[in-house]
Amino acid sequence: MLGALLLAMVWLVANVQSNLERQNINSGFGFLSERAGFGINQTLIDYTEDSSFGRVLTVGLLNTLLVSVFGVFFATVLGFALGVARLSGNWLINKTAMVYVEIFRNVPLLLQIMFWYFGVLRNLPSPRKAVSLGDTMFLSNRGIVVPAIEAASGAGWYVAAFGLSLAAFIWLRRRARLARLADGALMPFWRPLLTVVLASIGVAALLAGVPFSLDVPALKGFNFRGGITVIPEFVALLLALSLYTAAFIAEIVRAGIQSVSKGQREAAAALGLPDKTALRLVVIPQALRVIIPPLTSQYLNLTKNSSLAVAIAYPDIVSVFAGTTLTQVGQAVEIIFITMMIYLSLSLMTSYAMNRYNARIALVGQNT
Amino acid sequence: MSSFTPTTPRPAPANTVGFVGWARDNLFATKFDTALTVLAVTIILYVMKAVFGWAIIDASFSGTERTACLKEVQGACWPFIEAKFGQFIYGRYPDAERWRVDLVFAAGLIGLVPMLMPSVGHKRANMIFLLGFYPVFAFIMLTGGVLGLAAVDTTDWGGLLVTLVVAVTGIVASLPLGILLALGRRSDLPIVRALCIGFIEIFRGVPLITVLFMASVMLPLFLPDGVNFDKLVRCLIGVALFSSAYMAEVVRGGLQAMPKGQYEAAAALGLSYWKTTRLIILPQALKLVIPGIVNTFIGLFKDTTLVLIVGLFDLLGIVQLHFTDASWATPETHITGYVFAGAVFWLFCFAMSRYSIFMENHLSTDRNA
């Protein structure tokens, strides 16, 4: 059987070689340093048409990561809110969340992406008739334009003030916790923190004035100048990924919280713990153990699903590399291999981290 | 000696039961709850008003081209769906031959419905019909070229037909493949185990779209010159391989849940590995993971839409294609089309998820009995 397998492999490789030769396609990874010759409408790093295909790969990967990170954030916030709503004693809230979950998880993601992009965002008016939100943000078929904050010299003082406040927050919290455990004393927390924050901002203002200015976008000709433009492809993809994944996260959160038995809550109540403390010390730590592994795989799914970007031409890795680059270079084997390897290594790294985490938090003993 | 006669139970205080009690417990338990209820009612009314306004009040219901959907305040453009309905179901399948598709749909329903009802007997005959006869029948009817049926090229297939062909083939192929992979992953032979783990982890680690790209661009490279695969078949292979990897993990969960005693008892009866697997382990393990299997089916069904990216016209693809029809170009055409396609997909997925819940309850009562 092993021999047959080996023979089949040799046959396949021979086929690939003869096919490639016949179609006059190069092999190897040399193309990565060649000139790309096409533009990309969203780049996080410097990129021009003269950049190489290798640069295209990096730009695409960064765009994939950008939409994934934002997507994970919004999906988590919305998903946890919906999951908690699903457990609410309030019937109306509970059922509203249920309807949301049933609608969004049972409609294909690709359809949802296209709905937001072709159905909603591309249907918005042109920049000249853009929907204006207080004359500072504009919604048009070219995307969303928001004001940019520009910092002049002296902004460093504010950064320092922020750093100081953060340090004070951490130190005060630690001090309160230690004192609490050492002799049960309650240390003041909010008042000193507020004092530090206000004082440090005040000092920064005295030293540097207000070194920030808003770059408010304005209509010039057919499009907006100034501000930051978020392209509609990004908005549509982000919206669809977040709304879709949130439905799955909601179910995970619900199952996780429900997995903590009623007895655990009753025991906490019988010990006199107030509801909030019981939630923080008893329910959430146990629920998280159940929630985190499937939650991670949802994050991974979201990242993989961001590849559907190709349908609306958001410049992610599949779109600009496995799409545009592939049609230009023709080296399908190498390009698809690289693309798959990138996703695969993201997956494997995540599952490795997950296995480590699971081993660390696994409950000791089984008969509880 | 006195005897015990229980006092007659009294009804609960009126404000704790019935609608009033229910509302007090479920809508107005605390001030915060009351605020939430008010907020939810406001949102629900607002959304309902928008949805009803768009889908019914401001919608157009009849017409033959775009002018029917260009009112001042325009809701859904339903005539677009009506005009394109045939296309959405059959694609470019020739009008005169569409009865063949209908027949395949009908035969599928006839085979499937009794299969899904636990109370109907003859499961074995039903299975043979569905897995033996039906695929051959469907293949002959849909492609034609024999028995006096006109040949219909797969490039002419489209719409719901393609969606269902891809989904059903994926479902039918992924289950046995997934079972084999799951068994292979637990095999004692290191090479088999390594190959299965590699296959499963690779396909689960990459997005389906890259698999479809691979199937549509790379597969031809692996074949000798002159041999060419139909594009639909290439996609089917990609989808089947992809979902079999997910199926394998679901089945593995079931296998792991089998108590060791079952293997030991089977060994004590002198059953071989394959007999143990087929007669003892799989029937129990698969039953345990039915919800997981159905969830994989639902995921696969939704994933069929991805074939439009490699140039096939499934339901979503064909709806998208008809947006380019200038005689129906209105601002509402897109949304109407997406809502229609979304509703069809939703119906299938929701039905599957409800069925899975039904089976779960059915099986759990079975086990308790």
Added chain:
Amino acid sequence: MSDPVIRINKMNKWFGNFHVLRDIDLNVASGEKIVICGPSGSGKSTLIRCINRLEAHQEGDIEVEGVTLDGSLKNLEDIRSNVGMVFQQFNLFPHMTVLENCTLSPIWVQQKSKAEAETLARELLERVRIPDQADKYPGQLSGGQQQRVAIARALCMNPRIMLFDEPTSALDPEMIKEVLDVMVELAEEGMTMLCVTHEMGFARQVADRVIFMDEGEIVEENAPEAFFSNPENERTKLFLSQVL
């Protein structure tokens, strides 16, 4: 009888439309040990769960140490820190060590320092005879050991009343004794106790009063000797003939 620490007057409770507790009257004196028995579904567990308001009653009054149980959160916190409870299913927190289980309430409710709470917890673990298991997790202990941890955990609140809800029903026979021994010791030290249990030997040994419930009502109550040797009610006699 000295002033009662628990006073229950005409208390009624419904689950939906099901009348689970009917006109319950019960006074418990300080230091008194009461055993409640009865067939399953008779409302005995619900009765003691009403005393620390894990279940809310709808009619009548419950007063614990002079504090009335109504919806007020302040009253509830007072009562819960004075009343310890031991559950049938132990309900230990599986993600915390035995010591952490025991120090949870002293630290977070009674605002004791960690060191103080740990000293107390180790003392009580010694009293329930498992001083060397403090750093293990509940899942590593046997059922009997877990239930004794649960008792120590409740005692760490320094409660004046202890409620036991079928504490030995989930245990293997050889473990029942180790839990009962601890409970007997506790009774001998003068703790006020209400125990829902079918351990009639325990009832004979420590109870001041045995209460028999059926259909949500108190059918009969008496001192253990009289209760077992000479039940007044036919229903009680029938029940006793089944469990003894």
